[in-house]
Amino acid sequence: MTDTTTEAPDDEVVETDEAREALLEAIGSEFGDAIIETHLVPGRDLWIRIDPAAWADTATYLRNRQRFRFFNWLSAIDWMPSPFGRSMDSEVDKLVGAVDEEEAAEEEEAGTGYAGGATRFQIVARVHNLSTLQGLTLKADIGDADASAESLSIGTWTHEYPGANWHEREVYEMYGISFEGHPGLRKLYLPGDFEGHPLRKDFPLLARIVKPWPGIVDVEPMPELPEKPEPAAAGDTAAEAPADAPSTENPEDTQ
Amino acid sequence: MTALFATDFFWETWPWWADTIFRLIFAIVAVLLPAGATVYLYLFKMVSFMQSRLGPMEAGPYGSMQLLAEVGKNLQKEDIFPARADRTVFAMAPYVVLLSTFLLAVVIPFGPEATFIDLDTGVYFALAVSSVSVIGILMAGWASASKYSLLGGLRAAGQLIAYELPLILAVVGVVIQAGTLNLQDIVTAQNQQEIFGWGAIGNPFILTQMLGFIIFLIAVQAELTQVPFDMPIAESELVSGYMTEYSGFRFLMFFIAEFATANIFAFLGATLFLGGWSVPPFLTDLLGIAWDSPIMNLVGPFVMLTKMLLLTFIFYWVRFTYPRFREDQLQKFAWKVLIPLSLMNIAITAVFKVVF
Amino acid sequence: MTAVSDRRQLAYIAAQAADARVNVELEAEGMTLNIGPQHPATHGTLRIVARLDGEQVIEADPIMGYMHRGYEKLAEVRTYPQVTTLINRIDWLGSFANEVPFILAAEQLMDIEAPPRAQHIRTILFEMARIANLTLFLGDMGVQLGAVTPVFYAFRDREHILNQIEAATGGRFHPNFDRIGGLKDDLPAGWVAETKESLGHITKFCNLMDDLLIGNEIFEARTRGIGVVPADVALSYGLSGANVRASGVDWDLRRDNPVGLAYDKVDWKVWTHPDGDSFARYWVRLQEVRESVKIVEQLLDTIPSGPIMAKVPRIIKVPEGEAYVETENPLGVMGYYVVSKGGLNPFRVKIRSASFSNMSITPWLLKGTYVPDVITILASLYFILGDIDR
Known part of the structure; x- marks a missing residue:
C-alpha cells in the first residue's frame, strides 16, 4: 500500500483533511492488502485503487457500512497510448509551438493517473456519502498486464447499486469489459451487431482519420489584445488579463 | 319568402326529390358550416389567443381561409393503408363515424317547421345514434393493425359506454319535465311553461335542470373524447389513438366528424336546456308575432347557431385548459359520481313533477 | 403475382x-x-x-443510443477549449450549465481560478440556463398530461431569458461562452436592468403554473402517488437534482459544494418534498425556478468589478492529473472526470450526465404502472435525450 498526497492547490484549502484520512483508515483496516494505492488531495478528493478481486465487496462495504449511498457513476479508462498518435499533430501546431516533440514523447510515457495502475484497462467508479458530503473515487485494474483484450472481467456492483446496471452495460460495450453477475449484460447504445469497442484507444475515430486535425488555427485573442498573437512565442505567452471592463470597440471581439 | 314557404301551393308543387335534395343540402350545411365556423373561431383563433399566439394569419384575411387550406392539404395527401391493415374495415371506419354525426343532426329542430324529421322519440334516437360512432372508432382502432390504435379504440369503447349512461340519465330529467321525447315538443315546453307563473322567458330547462345540464356537458365532453377525457386520442400517450394510422382524406373525415359532432351535441344541448330555436316569449310578444310564427323558420337556425357557439365555447375552453384523466379515474368518475348524481337528479325531478 | x-x-x-x-x-x-x-x-x-x-x-x-454522438471519444481528440462546443449539446436546454463543470475541472487541473467577476457572471448564466431549462419542463409536464396550454406560456416567458442569454453570450441555446480562466466577454451595457425585467416574467409564469397545474384536481389525481421513488432507492440508482430532493433528500451541490461558483454569496433555500412522487418532482422544480430567480436577482445586484479572465496561457495545456468536478445542473448532478496526460487534449473525459442516471431507474419504476402513468413518470423524471445519449 503506497500513499501519495499532493499539496492542496489553493492556499485557502486546508492542508490536512481529517475526515478523508479517517475514511481512508477505516477502509484500509477493512480491506488491508486489497488496497493497492491511494491518493488524497486534501479538501477535494480521494482516490483508492483496489484489488479487482475485492471490487464487488467494496461496494457492499461502502454502501452499507460507510453510508456511501449515492452511486454517482462507473466507467473505465484505457491507459494505452493511442496507436493513431494523438490525432492532433499538424505542421501548424509545430509552427506556433503548441506541440513539441519532447512533450509529446513525455505524454506517451506519462503514468497512469492518480493512485496508479498496472494494466491497460482500469475501472473507475465514484460514490458519495451524502451525510458527510464526501466523494470517493475507486479504481481497479482489470486483467493481467498482458491479458488478451477479450477476456476482461470484474465483479458487478448491481447488487448494491442497481444504478450501476446501465453504467456497466456502457463500459461493457465501450471497453469490452464484462461484469460477473450482471443481470443483463448487453449493449446499451450501439446496435447488437456492432463490432469493436469504441472507447478503446485502438478503436480509430474515423472522422479524425478521414479529415485530419487542422492544427490550432482558432486561437482566440484575449479581449484586451487587438494585435495578432506572434506565432513563435505563443506557446508560453500569458495573456494579460483585462484590468477593468474590456472595450467593446475591440475589433477582435466580433470575430 | 316566408309567405312562399307558408303556402300550401308551394309544398304541393314541390316534388318529393326536390325536398330530399333540399334536406340533404341543408343537412350538409347544418353540419359542415357550423363545424367550419367553430374550428376557425375557436380552435384556430380563440385557443391561439388563450395560448398567447396569433394562430393562422396567412391564408386569407386574418387567416380565415386556413380551414380551406387544411382541407386542400389533406386532400392532396396520399391515402396510406398500413401494411397489415384490414383494408375494408380501415376504409369504412371514418364513414361510420361521420355517419353517426349526420344521423345525430337529423332530429335537431331548427324552427317550427325547419326539421329534417320530427320524431316522437327524438331524444331517444339522438342518444342512440350518437353511440354509432363507437363502432367506427373501434373499427378504426382494430383495422389499423397498430397497437396504439388498438389501445385507443379499446379506451374509446370503454369510455363511450361509460359516459352514455350519465348522458342519457341527465337528459331523462328534461324528458320528465317536458313530458315528451319529441325534441320539438321539448322546445315548445321550454317556451310555453312558466316559472311560478312568470312566463317572460319561458322555462329554459337549464334553470331547473342545472345539475342535469352540467352532467350533460361533462358526458358530452367524454362522448366527444375531448380533454379532460381524450384518452382515446391522447397525443402524448397513444400518439393519436385510433387516428394514428390515418392520413389524407380519411383523417380529414375523422377531423370533420370530431368537430361536427361537437357542434351537433351543442345543438342538442341548446335544444334540451336552452330553449332550442325559440326566443324568450317576451321578445316575440314585443314584436307582436306568435312564438312559433313561420318567420322563426329563418330566425331559428341563427338562434340555434348562437346558442351552439355559446356551448361549444365552453367545450373548447375546457378542452384547452385541463389535463386529462387516466382511464380508471374516468371510469370511477362516471360510475361513482356522475351516475349517482344523475339518478338523484331524476328522483328530485320526478318528485317535483308529482308535487307541482 | x-x-x-x-x-x-x-x-x-x-x-x-x-x-x-x-x-x-x-x-x-x-x-x-x-x-x-x-x-x-x-x-x-x-x-x-x-x-x-x-x-x-x-x-x-x-x-437508447439513437442519438449517441460519442462525445467521450470526440473529446479525446479536441483541445480543451474546443470541448465546450461539444458538451454544449448534451443538455441542449440548459447549455451553459454543461460548460461550467468541464471548465472548472480543467481549471482545477491547471490550478487557476477565475476572477470573482467571472465566477459571479458564470453563476448568473448558470442559473439562467436552469430557468430556461426548467420553465420548459414546467409547461411540458402539462402537455404530457394532456393540458396543451401551459407549454405555450412556458415558451413565451422562457423567450425573455433566452434573449438575455443571447444578449450576453451571442447564442440562444449554445452559448459556448465559458473559457478556462474566465469568460469570453464581459456583460453588455444595460444587461443587468434588462435581465431583472425578464425575471419578472418568470415569476409571473411560476404563479401561473401554480394556478394552472398545481391547483388542478385532475393534475393532482394524475401525479400524486404516481411513480413514487423512495429516497434510498433514488440514491442507489444515482438519481440526482430535483428527483432526489422530491424524495426528501436534502442535497444540493449548489449549497453543499459550490466549487468555483458564487452561490455562497446569496441567500436562497433548497426545497425538498417528502412524497417522492411525480407531483413532488414537479413541485420541487417549480420552487427551484423561483429560487433561481431569487438567486439571479441577488447576484445581479452584487456583480463585483474586476477582470473577467485570469492569466491563462494562449495555448492551453493541462498538466498531468485527474479531476472530477460536478455541479448541480438543471437536470441533476453533472460531472466531468477529466484525465489529462499533459497536453492539448484530454486523455479521457467521462461525462456524468444527470439524465442517464435518472432514467436508469425506469425499468424498476415503470413495472406495474399503466401506460398513461408511464408518460407521467417519464415526464416528471425529466430527461433530455442528449443528456442520456451524450
Whole structure:
C-alpha cells in the first residue's frame, strides 16, 4: 500500500483533511492488502485503487457500512497510448509551438493517473456519502498486464447499486469489459451487431482519420489584445488579463 | 319568402326529390358550416389567443381561409393503408363515424317547421345514434393493425359506454319535465311553461335542470373524447389513438366528424336546456308575432347557431385548459359520481313533477 | 403475382420481422408496445419497449443510443477549449450549465481560478440556463398530461431569458461562452436592468403554473402517488437534482459544494418534498425556478468589478492529473472526470450526465404502472435525450 498526497492547490484549502484520512483508515483496516494505492488531495478528493478481486465487496462495504449511498457513476479508462498518435499533430501546431516533440514523447510515457495502475484497462467508479458530503473515487485494474483484450472481467456492483446496471452495460460495450453477475449484460447504445469497442484507444475515430486535425488555427485573442498573437512565442505567452471592463470597440471581439 | 314557404301551393308543387335534395343540402350545411365556423373561431383563433399566439394569419384575411387550406392539404395527401391493415374495415371506419354525426343532426329542430324529421322519440334516437360512432372508432382502432390504435379504440369503447349512461340519465330529467321525447315538443315546453307563473322567458330547462345540464356537458365532453377525457386520442400517450394510422382524406373525415359532432351535441344541448330555436316569449310578444310564427323558420337556425357557439365555447375552453384523466379515474368518475348524481337528479325531478 | 402485391408481401414480412425482433429482445410473449423512438412523450429518440398486460406494464426496457454522438471519444481528440462546443449539446436546454463543470475541472487541473467577476457572471448564466431549462419542463409536464396550454406560456416567458442569454453570450441555446480562466466577454451595457425585467416574467409564469397545474384536481389525481421513488432507492440508482430532493433528500451541490461558483454569496433555500412522487418532482422544480430567480436577482445586484479572465496561457495545456468536478445542473448532478496526460487534449473525459442516471431507474419504476402513468413518470423524471445519449 503506497500513499501519495499532493499539496492542496489553493492556499485557502486546508492542508490536512481529517475526515478523508479517517475514511481512508477505516477502509484500509477493512480491506488491508486489497488496497493497492491511494491518493488524497486534501479538501477535494480521494482516490483508492483496489484489488479487482475485492471490487464487488467494496461496494457492499461502502454502501452499507460507510453510508456511501449515492452511486454517482462507473466507467473505465484505457491507459494505452493511442496507436493513431494523438490525432492532433499538424505542421501548424509545430509552427506556433503548441506541440513539441519532447512533450509529446513525455505524454506517451506519462503514468497512469492518480493512485496508479498496472494494466491497460482500469475501472473507475465514484460514490458519495451524502451525510458527510464526501466523494470517493475507486479504481481497479482489470486483467493481467498482458491479458488478451477479450477476456476482461470484474465483479458487478448491481447488487448494491442497481444504478450501476446501465453504467456497466456502457463500459461493457465501450471497453469490452464484462461484469460477473450482471443481470443483463448487453449493449446499451450501439446496435447488437456492432463490432469493436469504441472507447478503446485502438478503436480509430474515423472522422479524425478521414479529415485530419487542422492544427490550432482558432486561437482566440484575449479581449484586451487587438494585435495578432506572434506565432513563435505563443506557446508560453500569458495573456494579460483585462484590468477593468474590456472595450467593446475591440475589433477582435466580433470575430 | 316566408309567405312562399307558408303556402300550401308551394309544398304541393314541390316534388318529393326536390325536398330530399333540399334536406340533404341543408343537412350538409347544418353540419359542415357550423363545424367550419367553430374550428376557425375557436380552435384556430380563440385557443391561439388563450395560448398567447396569433394562430393562422396567412391564408386569407386574418387567416380565415386556413380551414380551406387544411382541407386542400389533406386532400392532396396520399391515402396510406398500413401494411397489415384490414383494408375494408380501415376504409369504412371514418364513414361510420361521420355517419353517426349526420344521423345525430337529423332530429335537431331548427324552427317550427325547419326539421329534417320530427320524431316522437327524438331524444331517444339522438342518444342512440350518437353511440354509432363507437363502432367506427373501434373499427378504426382494430383495422389499423397498430397497437396504439388498438389501445385507443379499446379506451374509446370503454369510455363511450361509460359516459352514455350519465348522458342519457341527465337528459331523462328534461324528458320528465317536458313530458315528451319529441325534441320539438321539448322546445315548445321550454317556451310555453312558466316559472311560478312568470312566463317572460319561458322555462329554459337549464334553470331547473342545472345539475342535469352540467352532467350533460361533462358526458358530452367524454362522448366527444375531448380533454379532460381524450384518452382515446391522447397525443402524448397513444400518439393519436385510433387516428394514428390515418392520413389524407380519411383523417380529414375523422377531423370533420370530431368537430361536427361537437357542434351537433351543442345543438342538442341548446335544444334540451336552452330553449332550442325559440326566443324568450317576451321578445316575440314585443314584436307582436306568435312564438312559433313561420318567420322563426329563418330566425331559428341563427338562434340555434348562437346558442351552439355559446356551448361549444365552453367545450373548447375546457378542452384547452385541463389535463386529462387516466382511464380508471374516468371510469370511477362516471360510475361513482356522475351516475349517482344523475339518478338523484331524476328522483328530485320526478318528485317535483308529482308535487307541482 | 403483381409488383404491388409483392411489395405488400415484403412489407408484411418486414413488419413481422420487426415484431419478432421486439419480442426476442424481451424474450417475452404477449403485447409489446414500442414507445418510441418517435413518440411525442420521449422528447427525442428514446425508445421504451414495454410489455403490457392490458394497459398495465409488466416490464419496461428503455433502449437508447439513437442519438449517441460519442462525445467521450470526440473529446479525446479536441483541445480543451474546443470541448465546450461539444458538451454544449448534451443538455441542449440548459447549455451553459454543461460548460461550467468541464471548465472548472480543467481549471482545477491547471490550478487557476477565475476572477470573482467571472465566477459571479458564470453563476448568473448558470442559473439562467436552469430557468430556461426548467420553465420548459414546467409547461411540458402539462402537455404530457394532456393540458396543451401551459407549454405555450412556458415558451413565451422562457423567450425573455433566452434573449438575455443571447444578449450576453451571442447564442440562444449554445452559448459556448465559458473559457478556462474566465469568460469570453464581459456583460453588455444595460444587461443587468434588462435581465431583472425578464425575471419578472418568470415569476409571473411560476404563479401561473401554480394556478394552472398545481391547483388542478385532475393534475393532482394524475401525479400524486404516481411513480413514487423512495429516497434510498433514488440514491442507489444515482438519481440526482430535483428527483432526489422530491424524495426528501436534502442535497444540493449548489449549497453543499459550490466549487468555483458564487452561490455562497446569496441567500436562497433548497426545497425538498417528502412524497417522492411525480407531483413532488414537479413541485420541487417549480420552487427551484423561483429560487433561481431569487438567486439571479441577488447576484445581479452584487456583480463585483474586476477582470473577467485570469492569466491563462494562449495555448492551453493541462498538466498531468485527474479531476472530477460536478455541479448541480438543471437536470441533476453533472460531472466531468477529466484525465489529462499533459497536453492539448484530454486523455479521457467521462461525462456524468444527470439524465442517464435518472432514467436508469425506469425499468424498476415503470413495472406495474399503466401506460398513461408511464408518460407521467417519464415526464416528471425529466430527461433530455442528449443528456442520456451524450
